[in-house]
Amino acid sequence: MTVFLVLCLLFTLLLIGVPVSFSIGVAALVGLYSIGGWNLVLTMFETVPYTNASHVSLVAVPLYLLMAHFIVLSTIGDDLFAAIRIILGRVPASLGIATVGGGAMFGAMSGSTIASASVFGKSAYPPLVAAGYSSRLATGLISVSGTLAVMIPPSLALIFYAFMAEVSAGTMLIAGIVPGILSALLIVCVLLVKAWRHPDQLPAGQRYRMTEKLQGLKIAIPLLSLFAIITISIYSGWATVNETAAIGAVGAALIAAARRQLSWSRIQESLTGAVVTTTMVMTIIIFAYMFGYFLSISRVTPTLASWVSGLEVPAIVIVVCICLFYMLMGTFMDEAALMFLSVPVLVPVVSALGVDLIWFGVMIVLMQQIGLLSPPLGLTAFVVARVTSRPTTEVFIGVLPFVGALFGLIVLFLAFPQIVLWLPNLMGG
DSSP states (O other), X not given: OHHHHHHHHXXXXXXXXXXXXXXXXXXXXXHHHHHHHHHHHHHHHHHHHHHHHTOGGGTHHHHHHHHHHHHHHTTHHHHHHHHHHHHHTTSTTHHHHHHHHHHHHHHHHHOOHHHHHHHHHXXXXXXXXXXXXXXXXXXXXXXXHHGGGGTSSSOHHHHHHHHHHTOOHHHHHHHTHHHHHHHHHHHXXXXXXXXXXXXXXXXXXXXXXXXXXHHHHHHHHHHHHHHHHHHHHHHHTSSOHHHHHHHHHHHHHHHHHHTTOOOHHHHHHHHHHHHHHHHHHHHHHHHHHHHHHHHHHTTHHHHHHHHHHTOOSOHHHHHHHHHHHHHHHHTTSOHHHHHHHHHHHHHHXXXXXXXXXXXXXXHHHHHHHXXXXXXXXXXXXXXXXXXXXXXXXXXXXXXXXXXXXXXXXXXXXXXXXXXXXHHHHHHHO
């Protein structure tokens, strides 16, 4: 009964708009107090903040966040969309494909679905509508392109999962490459099918000279190079995830400097933004650990693992139920908070079922990607609705074909998990 009341308190706080970190913190403290009084609460404050927030695997978090702030600062997002649009030229649905490509590249390096959706909502929406795309399709496309940041490395969601599940962060990031690329390709396929069925609604772009295309490629090369350096360094073992995060932060600063966007005031702005976001993340981590400890001493985790293991159903059914849970929770909860609250509880469950933890991590992150797009509270859809001044219901309708495609990808990964594990297995070999 205590656990049930504490969970009700947590979700009530979340639903009324209390910040995620404080919602988790209040629920954790109430739960701990109900079990061990103030002595247990004070013991938690004495040990948990330093022990968990200072973990070496979390060093990458502030560095990747700093890289994201420098990328956003460089204003390369607007130019990147224009560059890919020029490179594609007369390709059918070229504007839409440019939105996907730009969203994937910018999202990968900024690591933020909100930043990606916001930047491309402002830069891509007007030309998409001017070219004949319906506002419904344009906003849906921008929304789904923004969520590619959740999966494509360096993904903070994958790093958080690796930390909580105690698996290699480098392996986890590499595991996100193929699903991230396939997600982007599926979105493009949906666009091409629409262009084939309704060529008047998704026209080809205009023709550009080769010199213009080379100039566009010149804009994209810095981001592509930085992404390649980070990915190859992790895959080859030349650098750890923490070291590649430092490389990424320096590289992003150099890109901003090369674009003459790196004044002292903007450096201070980026550092401040990274510190504020890191503080928020670390607060979530600390309180989530306290909440996890409450669930542990309440016997919720071992009881749940034992109960699930005793069910006479295939393991895949349990995994599907967990994936649907993540999609539902992802509609209104921050991915970091959801990871830190749920992974410690669910990893013992899936481990007891013999499920590969790397594959499982990719699956739940992919479900969170869908949750960010899904009604009633899909966060990315709300961001795009705000920056484009379109009704939120219109955005939700616009993302439906793309969400359907992503569900198809989930079915594919459920049937053939080796698709997800192929690259990490090569890395291990």
